[in-house]
Amino acid sequence: MTQLLIKNGRIIDPANNVDTVGDLLVSDGKIAAVGKSSAKVKPDQTIDAADKLIVPGLIDMHVHLREPGDEEVETVASGTQAAVAGGFTAVACMPNTDPAIDNEASVEFISRQAARADMAHVFPIGAITKGRQGQELAEMGQMVRAGAVGFSDDGDGVANAAVLLQALKYSSMFDRPIMEHCEDKTMSGGCMNSGHYASILGLPGINPLAEELMLYRDVQLTKQAKARLHAQHISTAGSARIVRTAKAEGVRVTAEVTPHHLLLTDADCQTYNSNFKMNPPLRRQEDIDALRLAIADGTIDCLVTDHAPHLRSQKELEFRNAPFGIISLDVALGLYVKALIDTNTIDWPRLIQMMTIAPAQILQVPKGTLSVGADADITVIDPKTEFTVCVDKFASKSRNCPYDGWQLHARAAYTIVNGKIKHSLH
Amino acid sequence: MDVSVGSSTADNTAAAEGQAFVWQRKHLLGLRELSAEELNHIFDTAESFKEVSQRSVKKAPPLRGKVVVNLFFEDSTRTRSSFSLAASRLSADVLDFTVKASSVSKGETLLDTARNLEAMGIDIIVIRHSAGGAPYMLSQSIDACVVNAGDGYHEHPTQGLLDIFTIRELRGSLKGLKVAIVGDIAHSRVARSNIWGLTTLGAEVFLVGPPTLMPSAVNQLPVTVCHNFDEIVGEMDVLNMLRVQFERIGSPMFPSVREYSRLFGLTEERMTRAKKDVLVMHPGPINRGLEIESEVADGPNSTILRQVTNGLAVRMAVLFLVNQAAAME
Numbered sequence: 001m002t003q004l005l006i007k008n009g010r011i012i013d014p015a016n017n018v019d020t021v022g023d024l025l026v027s028d029g030k031i032a033a034v035g036k037s038s039a040k041v042k043p044d045q046t047i048d049a050a051d052k053l054i055v056p057g058l059i060d061m062h063v064h065l066r067e068p069g070d071e072e073v074e075t076v077a078s079g080t081q082a083a084v085a086g087g088f089t090a091v092a093c094m095p096n097t098d099p100a101i102d103n104e105a106s107v108e109f110i111s112r113q114a115a116r117a118d119m120a121h122v123f124p125i126g127a128i129t130k131g132r133q134g135q136e137l138a139e140m141g142q143m144v145r146a147g148a149v150g151f152s153d154d155g156d157g158v159a160n161a162a163v164l165l166q167a168l169k170y171s172s173m174f175d176r177p178i179m180e181h182c183e184d185k186t187m188s189g190g191c192m193n194s195g196h197y198a199s200i201l202g203l204p205g206i207n208p209l210a211e212e213l214m215l216y217r218d219v220q221l222t223k224q225a226k227a228r229l230h231a232q233h234i235s236t237a238g239s240a241r242i243v244r245t246a247k248a249e250g251v252r253v254t255a256e257v258t259p260h261h262l263l264l265t266d267a268d269c270q271t272y273n274s275n276f277k278m279n280p281p282l283r284r285q286e287d288i289d290a291l292r293l294a295i296a297d298g299t300i301d302c303l304v305t306d307h308a309p310h311l312r313s314q315k316e317l318e319f320r321n322a323p324f325g326i327i328s329l330d331v332a333l334g335l336y337v338k339a340l341i342d343t344n345t346i347d348w349p350r351l352i353q354m355m356t357i358a359p360a361q362i363l364q365v366p367k368g369t370l371s372v373g374a375d376a377d378i379t380v381i382d383p384k385t386e387f388t389v390c391v392d393k394f395a396s397k398s399r400n401c402p403y404d405g406w407q408l409h410a411r412a413a414y415t416i417v418n419g420k421i422k423h424s425l426h
Numbered sequence: 427m428d429v430s431v432g433s434s435t436a437d438n439t440a441a442a443e444g445q446a447f448v449w450q451r452k453h454l455l456g457l458r459e460l461s462a463e464e465l466n467h468i469f470d471t472a473e474s475f476k477e478v479s480q481r482s483v484k485k486a487p488p489l490r491g492k493v494v495v496n497l498f499f500e501d502s503t504r505t506r507s508s509f510s511l512a513a514s515r516l517s518a519d520v521l522d523f524t525v526k527a528s529s530v531s532k533g534e535t536l537l538d539t540a541r542n543l544e545a546m547g548i549d550i551i552v553i554r555h556s557a558g559g560a561p562y563m564l565s566q567s568i569d570a571c572v573v574n575a576g577d578g579y580h581e582h583p584t585q586g587l588l589d590i591f592t593i594r595e596l597r598g599s600l601k602g603l604k605v606a607i608v609g610d611i612a613h614s615r616v617a618r619s620n621i622w623g624l625t626t627l628g629a630e631v632f633l634v635g636p637p638t639l640m641p642s643a644v645n646q647l648p649v650t651v652c653h654n655f656d657e658i659v660g661e662m663d664v665l666n667m668l669r670v671q672f673e674r675i676g677s678p679m680f681p682s683v684r685e686y687s688r689l690f691g692l693t694e695e696r697m698t699r700a701k702k703d704v705l706v707m708h709p710g711p712i713n714r715g716l717e718i719e720s721e722v723a724d725g726p727n728s729t730i731l732r733q734v735t736n737g738l739a740v741r742m743a744v745l746f747l748v749n750q751a752a753a754m755e
Contacts, residue, residue, distance in 0.1 A: 194642040195642050198641075198642055198643075199642050199643050199644065199647065200618070201580055202559075202577065202578045202579040202580025202618060203559065203578065203580070205642050271562075271566075272558075272563050316535055316537050317535055318536060318557035319557065319558070320556075321557055
């Protein structure tokens with residue numbers, strides 16, 4: 001019997017309403033005891049967690065691992081290495097790969113690559129439609145059997161409302177969420193938020209209504225289909241209002257937000273640095289304020305990175321021509337803390353809830369708790385020590401990150417997956 | 427980056443008192459970041475170069491031994507010719523490097539191209555590119571001077587300079603002048619450069635065109651927006667008529683050429699209601715009968731050819747100044 005004892009930390013387990021200082025014992029990859037450890041325990045390994053937080057392994061339900069198809073940019077192995085470096089013990093990967101993950105075999109391929117990499121757990125998200133073309137439904141049932149935990153055509157929304165309605169109805173029999181990238185492409189087409197800065201920079205804008213119109217449509221479709229919708233990376237004050245109203249009406253909708261939509265604005269595009277280009281684009285300060293409020297009042301359920309690696313040579317293109325997307329798995333925790341705890345928006349237990357049990361419940365996976373008997377996926381967080389973000393030290397294969405040089409003060413000291421230490425700072 | 431904006435007369439006095447202004451920018455990327463003092467310094471320099479063009483031997487030596495590259499990713503005959511001529515009048519060696527609308531995802535990137543050129547030992551890159559910000563990006567990653575010859579619909583600083591230089595030449599000062607910019611403002615780099623330069627020098631800018639051709643959040647720009655040309659035409663000192671981009675005709679932005687000329691074209695009829703001495707400007711090439719009627723384009727108020735002449739002097743001034751700033755580094 002292999003035992004690991006994590007001693008004397010602040011244990012936060014929102015799923016069980018736990019917030020206490022104590023020890024946590026791991027035995028054979030499962031959580032064996034939480035609280036005060038008995039003197040009789042002779043662990044094989046001990047972690048001193050004084051001044052640290054012991055929390056369920058963090059879950060990021062929106063990442064791009066670029067495999068299959070773009071292994072030069074990221075792989076399941078390098079992406080999960082970045083995940084554990086950032087304190088994430090599980091990620092859900094989007095199916096906009098080449099070819100798209102839209103069938104049973106591709107889903108199994110992802111799981112196999114994850115097992116080979118043996119870092120973080122990977123929960124595959126299957127495409128809603130075949131080839132992400134927005135026309136015919138993909139074989140959702142087959143993909144669920146192979147391990148898919150949700151469906152998304154991420155990168156695109158499903159433009160055809162009738163198709164999405166069928167997808168919502170169909171997926172409801174598996175109780176898996178339809179995860180929508182809300183963007184009406186007839187109203188987007190630009191490369192940054194439309195408004196003052198797009199105007200003076202001479203860059204084509206993306207109307208915030210492109211997101212809001214599709215989100216509103218999707219909420220109505222979900223209501224009629226009595227299905228479950230997850231709104232991906234919402235970025236505007238209007239989207240937050242739509243989700244809030246939908247929840248009040250009892251529609252089964254959940255929502256996620258990224259660190260960049262909580263920390264950066266379209267004014268940051270002024271250097272034409274394509275590491276500030278992503279989709280949805282950076283919005284205004286008013287939107288950040290509204291998103292923080294929506295986190296505080298529970299409208300927004302969970303925090304994701306939308307980790308979207310790209311080659312340096314791709315991101316070195318002109319702002320208009322460079323691809324959308326940035327990475328932040330390695331340092332996301334510190335970013336959320338800066339955006340939400342340092343601003344007194346929420347406290348630690350709520351932050352941890354949004355990064356653990358909330359995504360686990362949306363995806364219906366048995367993760368995100370420190371319950372006795374659960375898989376020992378644990379993150380030990382150093383919440384105080386300052387550090388400087390250095391993208392060249394990222395475990396990710398890519399470097400397209402706007403936070404290089406930022407000072408942050410919260411990161412994973414240890415990341416433990418199935419009882420094994422996959423990352424330690426020391 | 428912004429230097430406080432003073433009145434042009436005050437600046438001139440300061441210069442006269444011997445507080446010599448020193449130009450410090452080795453790149454000219456836009457007019458938004460330029461102070462009134464800097465703008466006037468370019469104009470004063472351009473005035474002295476105008477004289478070179480009137481000599482029998484039209485050459486001056488300041489860029490002798492320097493290499494200027496025209497790196498054009500978009501077709502342009504007159505801007506490129508104007509830059510080429512300006513560089514050769516300053517005795518520089520000129521290399522024209524026109525890149526056919528290349529695929530952006532495959533092959534050499536802009537930075538690759540620029541680094542290759544730099545490895546050949548060039549001194550000034552004059553760049554035109556369809557993507558806003560491309561010259562800025564270049565200026566961040568190479569040592570050579572970068573002059574923006576038009577980027578997307580961000581800025582076209584030398585066009586803005588030559589327009590304003592022409593007004594200054596004919597009116598003396600920009601202060602208090604009312605300037606209308608008419609047409610597709612949303613997609614116009616010329617409009618943006620004019621807005622910044624004109625307002626910095628104290629002119630009042632009116633944007634005229636349909637709401638579909640106004641930039642987003644236009645209310646946050648230092649301008650007055652007007653959708654009825656006839657309402658303001660009588661008050662204007664300058665009418666700057668933008669070229670209509672044919673690819674936008676028939677798009678949802680405006681329905682037809684006929685309707686556009688009726689509402690926003692500068693017709694002889696409309697000219698009868700303008701001030702007698704109004705300056706009629708156009709960045710060229712003009713669409714006769716569309717945004718401007720031939721009789722007006724060729725009429726006594728037109729400054730169109732004077733703008734072209736001044737363009738040369740302004741571009742000589744810009745090349746001269748950025749080179750001087752680079753030499754001081």
